[in-house]
Amino acid sequence: MSAANQNQPGVSVVVRGLCKSFRDQVVLTDVAFSVNPGEIFVIMGPSGSGKSVLLKHLIGLEAPDAGEILINGEPVASPEVAEKYRMALVFQSGALLNSLTVGENVGLYLTEHRLKPPAEIERIVVEKLADVGLKDVVDKMPSDLSGGMKKRAAIARALVIEPHLILYDEPTSELDPLSSVVIGEEILDLNRRIGVTSLVVSHDRDLAFGIADRIAVIVEGRIVTIGTPQEVKNFSNPLVQNFLHADFKREPKIEVL
Amino acid sequence: MFESIGEVVLVFWRTLLALPHAWRQRQKIFEQFFEIGNASLLMVCVLSFFIGAVIALQTGPVLAERSLSSAIGGVVGIAIAKELAPVMMAILIAGRIGSAMAAELGSMRVYQEIDALRTMNINPIHYLVLPRMLAMVAALPMLVIFAILVGWFGGAVVADLNQRMEIPMHAFFSDLKDVVVIKDVANGVFKSFCFALIIGSVSCHQGLTTIGGPRGIGRSVTKAVVNSIVGIVIFDYLLTRLLLP
Numbered sequence: 001m002s003a004a005n006q007n008q009p010g011v012s013v014v015v016r017g018l019c020k021s022f023r024d025q026v027v028l029t030d031v032a033f034s035v036n037p038g039e040i041f042v043i044m045g046p047s048g049s050g051k052s053v054l055l056k057h058l059i060g061l062e063a064p065d066a067g068e069i070l071i072n073g074e075p076v077a078s079p080e081v082a083e084k085y086r087m088a089l090v091f092q093s094g095a096l097l098n099s100l101t102v103g104e105n106v107g108l109y110l111t112e113h114r115l116k117p118p119a120e121i122e123r124i125v126v127e128k129l130a131d132v133g134l135k136d137v138v139d140k141m142p143s144d145l146s147g148g149m150k151k152r153a154a155i156a157r158a159l160v161i162e163p164h165l166i167l168y169d170e171p172t173s174e175l176d177p178l179s180s181v182v183i184g185e186e187i188l189d190l191n192r193r194i195g196v197t198s199l200v201v202s203h204d205r206d207l208a209f210g211i212a213d214r215i216a217v218i219v220e221g222r223i224v225t226i227g228t229p230q231e232v233k234n235f236s237n238p239l240v241q242n243f244l245h246a247d248f249k250r251e252p253k254i255e256v257l
Numbered sequence: 258m259f260e261s262i263g264e265v266v267l268v269f270w271r272t273l274l275a276l277p278h279a280w281r282q283r284q285k286i287f288e289q290f291f292e293i294g295n296a297s298l299l300m301v302c303v304l305s306f307f308i309g310a311v312i313a314l315q316t317g318p319v320l321a322e323r324s325l326s327s328a329i330g331g332v333v334g335i336a337i338a339k340e341l342a343p344v345m346m347a348i349l350i351a352g353r354i355g356s357a358m359a360a361e362l363g364s365m366r367v368y369q370e371i372d373a374l375r376t377m378n379i380n381p382i383h384y385l386v387l388p389r390m391l392a393m394v395a396a397l398p399m400l401v402i403f404a405i406l407v408g409w410f411g412g413a414v415v416a417d418l419n420q421r422m423e424i425p426m427h428a429f430f431s432d433l434k435d436v437v438v439i440k441d442v443a444n445g446v447f448k449s450f451c452f453a454l455i456i457g458s459v460s461c462h463q464g465l466t467t468i469g470g471p472r473g474i475g476r477s478v479t480k481a482v483v484n485s486i487v488g489i490v491i492f493d494y495l496l497t498r499l500l501l502p
Binding site: 098 | 281361364365368369370372373374375376377378379384
């Protein structure tokens with residue numbers, strides 16, 4: 001597990017028997033896992049395997065058909081959890097509000113809940129944006145940012161909440177390899193600095209094996225295996241091995257003389 | 258259909274419950290109010306002038322043939338104040354502003370901005386719906402008062418210039434003053450207040466329940482405008498019946 005400082009300890013997450021269907025389509029079947037406080041836990045699997053739906057359940061945007069989700073032992077749907085523990089979700093698209101500047105987006109939580117005076121919010125916004133390597137973007141609109149910058153701004157917005165649990169939905173999708181590495185390093189760095197529990201959903205194998213303390217592989221709405229990166233690599237299930245080793249197989253050209 | 262009506266009522270009810278938060282959203286209310294007024298004022302002016310003009314043109318010669326030309330001011334005044342200004346302005350605003358509201362909220366829903374608000378414990382009804390609804394409720398009655406005045410003026414101009422009527426402006430307004438009482442204008446303004454609630458609730462509901470991509474947004478916009486107009490016409494009858502002396 002990554003070294004975490006004790007200023008803002010992360011929370012534990014326990015998922016038991018989670019099931020979800022949309023009409024006739026079964027999306028999640030008996031999903032169960034647990035995440036330790038301060039851990040980076042990656043859920044990986046192919047597209048359409050139910051990863052993002054699982055993430056929405058974890059933050060309370062979806063209600064399960066069956067099963068339970070516990071945050072530090074308390075059901076995620078209970079009002080006490082919302083009061084006691086702060087949770088943030090970094091959306092796949094960033095989901096910055098297009099009508100607000102980047103600075104207003106990042107400071108939105110503090111502004112709307114009136115947690116700090118405006119000058120203090122401005123200072124925090126600049127600080128959090130700097131933490132994710134963004135400078136001079138406070139007054140820009142989200143449409144002026146590149147995909148990677150939007151994701152980093154979304155991470156800054158999540159950081160402003162000072163979360164105990166931070167969820168990342170496909171943080172490296174649509175990014176070039178260099179930007180993906182930068183985002184991966186940000187996730188690691190944040191985990192080390194503030195000790196937040198990080199739950200990352202991704203189909204990016206490099207990211208998962210690069211940052212995870214533990215990995216769960218989900219296929220067709222079921223968790224197939226959970227373990228350290230090395231344990232998952234050695235897991236012999238063909239579904240997992242197919243996913244981990246999928247690659248192009250280009251036949252060499254036959255020269256016709 | 259009944260499910261949708263229930264959801265619209267729920268949006269309206271939740272917005273009512275959010276009223277104590279209105280002061281906190283005053284900046285956004287003002288922005289929306291400015292948006293509605295600024296975007297619609299010129300169109301309201303043109304539309305209401307010609308509505309007044311056409312009512313004078315349609316009724317004036319018929320009344321003049323029966324030696325009732327002095328009653329034109331009253332007829333135009335009542336028709337515009339009680340019926341045409343509130344209904345036509347509500348339809349205009351449903352088309353211009355209701356569609357924009359549905360499109361904006363719909364795109365926020367599709368691109369997960371509303372989910373992002375929820376994850377930050379920000380209630381979309383407080384943050385998005387309440388300012389739009391209050392701005393609509395404040396702006397539409399004001400636009401209707403403006404439309405009534407411009408419509409009367411349009412009717413007076415046509416009554417004065419048209420050779421089949423030739424009612425001088427002072428005579429037109431004198432008759433209008435005799436027939437139209439403040440309660441008639443208040444009726445029209447009250448109707449517009451109710452129409453504003455309908456447009457706001459229907460448009461915001463359509464936006465918040467948008468599913469799919471750009472096609473879903475387009476569908477929501479169409480539904481917002483059509484459903485608002487249907488609601489306006491139905492409630493126009495009910496309110497007219499209710500307000501009959």
